[in-house]
Amino acid sequence: MRTYLFILTLTFVAATNGQQTAKLFPEPNNITTSVDSSYNINKIVDILLALVKVELNSKDLDRLDLPDFQEDFKKKVGPIRVKGYFKGWSGWTKSLTSLRRTGDAIVNENGGKISLEIPLGFADLQFGYQYQAKLRRVASTSGHVTATVGSNAVRLQATAVLSTTECSASVDSIQLTDLGNIKVKATGLGPLNFLLDKIATWVTKRMHSKIEDAVQNGLKKAIDKAGLKFNCF
Structure with missing residues (x-):
């Protein structure tokens, strides 16, 4: 197997608030590793994820707005089924900067093309x-809903194209493949408490594209700003 040398330059500078902020430049302060195992790829991925978090924070993408929505439902009350609706607004999802690698990267080589599949999660x-x-003629309630997502999975696929003179990397796709073990709390539901499970379903189907877009944007920006370079041997 050929060995590829990935060179990533990382410099830290002091921010105005006294904390350190990651900045990357194509200068000699290199972190260099040969890529012939998932272990070495993992180290590079972890560095890039740290940069993604910086990007997400700088773009205020740690917290995202979720779209307003209305869902209709029916509930059996005695011998009849009664119609109702649920309206949600001012929605948000947060803690996208808790993104982390959850397993080893899978590396596949085909000629001068290296495909990477990286398991991630929040x-x-x-x-x-x-x-x-509102359940018509039965109850009408309002309040706040909050929830924690106990399990989730994000699949990142990327490609490195290698030639004798220059190499490049690109993010092919990011998919939020799982949102589960969701614990929902709501104020004021009262007799409509049976809606808790439905609320989790209604909201999560609206979260997928928002989260995928934010992570993909953060990853691409981080790779660009990192000045990720490849020397081919």
Whole structure:
């Protein structure tokens, strides 16, 4: 197997608030590693993820707005089924900067093309909404919904194209493949408490594209700003 040398330059400068902020430049302060195992790829991925977090914070993407929505439902009350609706607005999801690698990167080589598949996830992911719910002629409630997502998975696929003179890397796709073990809390539901499980389903289907877009944007920006360079041997 050929060995490829990935060179990533990382410099830290003091920010105005006294904390350190990651800045990357194509200068000699290199972190260099040969890429002939998942272990070495993992180290590079972890560095890039740290940069992604910087990007997400700088663009205020740690917390995202979620779209307003309305869902209709029916509930059996005695011998009849009664119609109702649930409206959600001022929605948000947060803690996207808790993104982390959850397993080893999978590396496949085909000629001068290296494909990477990297399992990721969020250590902490939450969402919330203001809501109004009504079961016609039975109950009408309003309040706040908050929830924690206990399990989640993000699959990142990337490609490195290698030639004898120059190499490049690109993000092919990012997919939020799982949102599960969701614990929902709501104020004011009262007799409509049976909606808790439905609320989790209604909200999560609206979170996928928002989170995928934010992470993909952060990753691409981080790779560009990192000045990720490849020397081919």
